[in-house]
Structures are given as structure tokens and as C-alpha cells.
Amino acid sequence: MAVAKVLENPDLESALRTIKEGLARNHLLIVIGECYIDYEGRSASKLGLGERMVIVKQDGAVLVHRPKGYSPVNWQPSTTTIEVWLRSGEGLSLMAVRNRPREYLRILFTRIFLIIEGVFHDAAEFVMYLSESEIRDIIFDNPDLLEPGFKPLEKEKRIGQGAVDIFGLDSNNNHVLVEIKRVMGDRDAVFQLYNYVENYKSGVNSNVRGILLAPSFTPGALELLAKLKLEFKEIDLKKLRMLSQSGRKKPDSTLLEYMNDGRKG
Amino acid sequence: MAVAKVLENPDLESALRTIKEGLARNHLLIVIGECYIDYEGRSASKLGLGERMVIVKQDGAVLVHRPKGYSPVNWQPSTTTIEVWLRSGEGLSLMAVRNRPREYLRILFTRIFLIIEGVFHDAAEFVMYLSESEIRDIIFDNPDLLEPGFKPLEKEKRIGQGAVDIFGLDSNNNHVLVEIKRVMGDRDAVFQLYNYVENYKSGVNSNVRGILLAPSFTPGALELLAKLKLEFKEIDLKKLRMLSQSGRKKPDSTLLEYMNDGRKG
DNA sequence: ACATCTATATCGCCC
DNA sequence: GGGCGATGTAGATGT
Numbered sequence: 001m002a003v004a005k006v007l008e009n010p011d012l013e014s015a016l017r018t019i020k021e022g023l024a025r026n027h028l029l030i031v032i033g034e035c036y037i038d039y040e041g042r043s044a045s046k047l048g049l050g051e052r053m054v055i056v057k058q059d060g061a062v063l064v065h066r067p068k069g070y071s072p073v074n075w076q077p078s079t080t081t082i083e084v085w086l087r088s089g090e091g092l093s094l095m096a097v098r099n100r101p102r103e104y105l106r107i108l109f110t111r112i113f114l115i116i117e118g119v120f121h122d123a124a125e126f127v128m129y130l131s132e133s134e135i136r137d138i139i140f141d142n143p144d145l146l147e148p149g150f151k152p153l154e155k156e157k158r159i160g161q162g163a164v165d166i167f168g169l170d171s172n173n174n175h176v177l178v179e180i181k182r183v184m185g186d187r188d189a190v191f192q193l194y195n196y197v198e199n200y201k202s203g204v205n206s207n208v209r210g211i212l213l214a215p216s217f218t219p220g221a222l223e224l225l226a227k228l229k230l231e232f233k234e235i236d237l238k239k240l241r242m243l244s245q246s247g248r249k250k251p252d253s254t255l256l257e258y259m260n261d262g263r264k265g
Numbered sequence: 266m267a268v269a270k271v272l273e274n275p276d277l278e279s280a281l282r283t284i285k286e287g288l289a290r291n292h293l294l295i296v297i298g299e300c301y302i303d304y305e306g307r308s309a310s311k312l313g314l315g316e317r318m319v320i321v322k323q324d325g326a327v328l329v330h331r332p333k334g335y336s337p338v339n340w341q342p343s344t345t346t347i348e349v350w351l352r353s354g355e356g357l358s359l360m361a362v363r364n365r366p367r368e369y370l371r372i373l374f375t376r377i378f379l380i381i382e383g384v385f386h387d388a389a390e391f392v393m394y395l396s397e398s399e400i401r402d403i404i405f406d407n408p409d410l411l412e413p414g415f416k417p418l419e420k421e422k423r424i425g426q427g428a429v430d431i432f433g434l435d436s437n438n439n440h441v442l443v444e445i446k447r448v449m450g451d452r453d454a455v456f457q458l459y460n461y462v463e464n465y466k467s468g469v470n471s472n473v474r475g476i477l478l479a480p481s482f483t484p485g486a487l488e489l490l491a492k493l494k495l496e497f498k499e500i501d502l503k504k505l506r507m508l509s510q511s512g513r514k515k516p517d518s519t520l521l522e523y524m525n526d527g528r529k530g
Numbered sequence: 531a532c533a534t535c536t537a538t539a540t541c542g543c544c545c
Numbered sequence: 546g547g548g549c550g551a552t553g554t555a556g557a558t559g560t
Contacts, residue, residue, distance in 0.1 A: 069540085070539095070541085071540060071541075132536065133536095161533075162534065162535075182538095183538090
């Protein structure tokens with residue numbers, strides 16, 4: 001059962017009791033109300049009175065959401081201890097503390113509209129397609145996608161402090177370092193590749209090629225690639241996705257069917 | 266008024282009606298239920314049946330939260346169009362589509378435990394202390410914190426494609442570029458500074474110093490700074506915070522008072 | 531525990 | 546609108 005309790009317009013004493021009970025049971029809590037928020041830790045912030053939604057998850061993660069936008073205005077990731085108390089004339093406080101790094105989040109409610117307490121049963125597996133590591137594996141298994149005659153030898157080869165995605169030899173036995181980006185390649189990606197190539201060069205006595213693989217490139221990245229004498233190649237994510245899907249169990253096609261139908265029933 | 270409607274254990278037809286009404290009014294919606302989720306866009310993902318909480322914000326942002334953790338398992342940032350429909354034998358679908366980049370998020374509910382519809386009034390200003398730009402301003406106004414005799418001349422000076430945080434002259438009239446990080450300085454930060462210095466050097470005929478300012482540095486960053494003949498200096502955030510607070514209206518001290526008291530009333 | 535890197539990063543600023 | 550850089554980035558991974 002997902003929702004255990006719904007409490008509308010409670011006075012702050014009832015709210016305190018309900019929140020304490022929910023926390024003790026490690027249930028998920030949603031508290032909607034008017035509040036002030038203070039944060040102090042790696043940085044510090046302050047937010048004046050307003051209506052917001054506070055979520056305390058079953059692992060103690062705390063999120064404070066305003067009416068708009070993807071990001072919570074304040075939050076605390078899961079490793080927290082949570083205290084709640086009531087001080088007359090002030091309101092109901094919820095304080096979430098994290099140790100590493102040491103951070104304090106305090107929410108001071110002056111008024112509460114709604115409290116929901118629940119337990120969520122959710123054991124389903126989350127499957128993500130075409131992550132960067134998956135692209136790397138596909139290129140490794142289909143090296144001609146990079147260039148004819150490429151012989152991949154090692155994934156995630158440690159170089160200096162980092163690891164280059166693919167190391168291998170081209171048809172002339174030049175050493176090749178391949179850096180892969182799943183999104184548009186930018187100057188940072190070029191610097192990363194440059195760092196690998198320079199680091200690697202210092203250890204060997206042969207020609208070393210660096211290739212940046214991405215679905216597209218910013219002008220700044222292309223300019224820098226030329227300046228640093230590095231190479232690049234576009235990858236076709238759609239093509240890769242098809243290669244990826246043919247190699248394993250077919251995913252549900254409900255979404256694609258909808259998109260192809262263009263209707264909503 | 267924040268909460269306009271609470272609907273417990275609705276059948277899917279009532280749920281459809283309520284959600285459609287809420288969307289039409291641009292209200293915030295919370296839907297708690299059992300659902301499948303498909304996403305396709307920059308990447309693609311699939312999530313099997315489980316109990317989750319879906320938030321549709323007043324700007325159309327959609328968040329799907331599982332019982333644990335800071336991050337939503339699936340989401341759609343604000344610029345979306347949202348459709349909802351019911352197909353018998355399947356369930357209630359909510360589809361959020363974004364155009365740039367083109368992305369689809371479909372949530373298929375088989376069962377709904379709770380729907381909340383509300384309007385949040387929240388005009389309060391969010392104030393963040395000691396962001397990077399604030400550190401920059403403090404250094405600019407207190408140049409001796411960098412080194413005695415430093416004369417800052419320009420903030421956010423455009424160099425190439427980016428902008429260096431502070432440009433100025435040292436006591437020997439050398440040109441100085443200062444890059445500031447409010448977190449531990451890493452190799453990326455050094456590359457960023459290096460890029461500014463090289464770019465700037467090509468335009469002038471004098472000595473150019475590059476200084477990385479951060480509260481601490483990774484070993485990799487220190488190594489790279491030496492190799493690239495760049496400088497670094499530690500900044501004391503605690504000291505800066507005091508300078509920052511003395512220079513403007515005093516922030517609420519409720520949180521600090523609590524921390525000093527060590528009690529919860 | 532620490533350093534490094536990825537992300538459907540998101541968000542905001544400036545050209 | 547695209548590029549670029551900051552973020553209390555969070556979270557995963559390797560050492």
C-alpha cells in the first residue's frame with residue numbers, strides 16, 4: 001500500500017505528531033505548507049516565506065520544491081539525520097543534517113496545508129539505453145565504425161590520473177586513443193583527449209593519434225582539435241541504438257508505437 | 266491557497282478528469298500510483314511496474330520520484346507539452362514532450378492512490394551566499410587577498426570563447442589572469458586557466474601570469490600547474506564569508522543560533 | 531576515504 | 546538560439 005495517511009489542514013501539534021511518527025517508521029512524507037528555509041554547509045542560502053512542497057524520502061533524502069522548475073530550491077541527499085520540533089510563536093521546524101560534508105537544512109513551517117505519509121514498494125529495474133559505456137562497448141565490438149582496420153585492444157585504459165575510453169592500433173600500427181562523448185563534443189572534451197595523448201606520448205616512442213568521437217561538435221571544439229592536431233569523428237546515435245537493440249532482448253515499444261501512430265486513443 | 270483538491274483512491278476515469286482539469290488550470294499536480302515509465306530523447310530508458318510519485322509543476326516540469334534518493338528516476342524540464350489519456354485494458358497515460366531537445370516521457374498508471382491539485386504562491390527571493398561570483402567580487406574589492414600590490418582592472422574579461430574571472434596587474438605591471446573556484450581546484454580548472462593564458466598571450470607582447478584561486482587543490486591539479494608554469498593560491502572561505510557578511514545587511518541568524526544553542530526547544 | 535568522471539545533468543548568462 | 550561555465554551539482558567508479 002502506497003499511501004498510509006492523508007492529513008488536511010492540521011494544526012501544528014497534530015502535524016508534529018504525524019511527521020514524527022512517519023519519520024520513526026521510515027515512511028515517505030510529503031508536507032505542503034508555508035515556510036522559511038535556511039541552509040548552511042558548502043555554501044549558505046536563505047529563502048523567505050512562501051508556499052512549498054517538502055518531500056522526505058524513505059532514506060532520509062529531503063527535497064524542497066517551489067512551484068516551478070526541475071531543481072529543488074533546497075535539499076539534502078540521503079545520508080541525513082532529521083529532527084523536528086515545535087516552538088510556540090515560531091512554528092514547526094524540520095532540520096536535516098548531513099555529516100560529510102557537514103550541512104544543515106532547516107525548514108520552518110508557519111502553516112501546513114497537507115501531510116501525506118506513505119510507503120512505496122518499487123523493486124523494478126531501471127534500464128538505460130545508450131549510455132556512454134554502452135557506446136564504448138559497441139565501438140569496441142564494431143571497430144570499423146571508427147575506421148577500417150582499427151584494432152581495439154583495451155577499454156578504459158588508465159593513463160595518468162584518468163582513463164581513456166578505448167585504446168588500440170590503426171592499420172599502420174599507430175597507437176590510437178579514442179575519447180567518446182554521448183553529447184555534443186566541446187572544448188572540455190578536447191582538453192580531456194589532449195591530456196590523455198600528451199600523458200601517453202611521454203611513455204612511448206611512437207606516433208600517437210587521438211580521436212574524439214561524438215554525435216556533433218561545437219565550433220570551439222573543432223578549432224581546438226585542429227590547433228592541437230587531434231582528430232574527430234561523428235557517430236550516428238540512431239545507428240548505434242539499432243546495433244545495440246539487435247544485440248539484446250527487445251525493449252517495450254509502446255512509446256515508439258505511440259510516436260509512430262501520432263495518436264493518443 | 267496552496268491545496269485545491271485531494272482525491273483518494275480514484276478510479277482512472279475520475280483521475281483522468283481531475284488531471285485534465287489541473288493541467289488546464291496550470292496547477293501543480295501530485296499523482297501517487299503504480300506505473301510503468303518510458304523515456305526516449307537524448308538517451309532512452311525503461312522502468313517496470315512500481316509505486317511512485319509524479320509531480321507536474323506549474324510550468325509543466327515533470328518529476329518522477331522513487332522512494333529513495335535525491336534524483337528523480339525520470340523527468341522532463343519545464344518547456345513541455347503534456348497530454349493525458351485513458352485506454353481501457355492499458356491504463357492512464359501521461360505524456361510529457363519537449364521540443365529542444367526533442368524528448369518523450371510517458372508514464373502509464375495502472376492504479377492511482379492519490380491525486381493532489383494545488384496552486385503555490387511563492388514570490389520570496391532566494392539568496393545564496395558565497396557563490397563563485399560573490400567570491401570574485403570580494404577578491405576584486407580586497408585585492409591584497411590575492412597578493413600585495415595586485416591591481417584588479419576587470420571582472421569577467423572575455424578571452425577567446427570564455428571569460429576569465431579577474432584581470433589585473435601585479436606590482437611589477439605584469440598582466441595577471443585569475444581563475445576562481447569555490448570548490449577544490451581540479452585538472453579541468455587548470456586547463457581552463459591555461460586556455461585563457463595562452464589565448465591572452467597571443468594578443469599581447471608582455472609577461473602573462475595565470476593564478477588559480479581555490480579553497481584546496483587535487484594532486485593532479487598541482488602537478489599540472491607546475492608543468493604548465495601556472496600559479497595557485499588557497500583562499501580561506503571562512504574568512505571570505507566574514508568579509509562578505511560585514512559588507513551587507515546581516516542575514517537571519519536563526520539557523521546559526523540553533524546550531525550554537527544545540528537545542529531544539 | 532579520496533580523486534576522477536558522467537549526466538536525459540539543469541540553469542543562467544552573454545554573444 | 547547556441548555556446549560556455551557554475552552548481553550546495555549528485556552519483557558511480559576506481560584506487
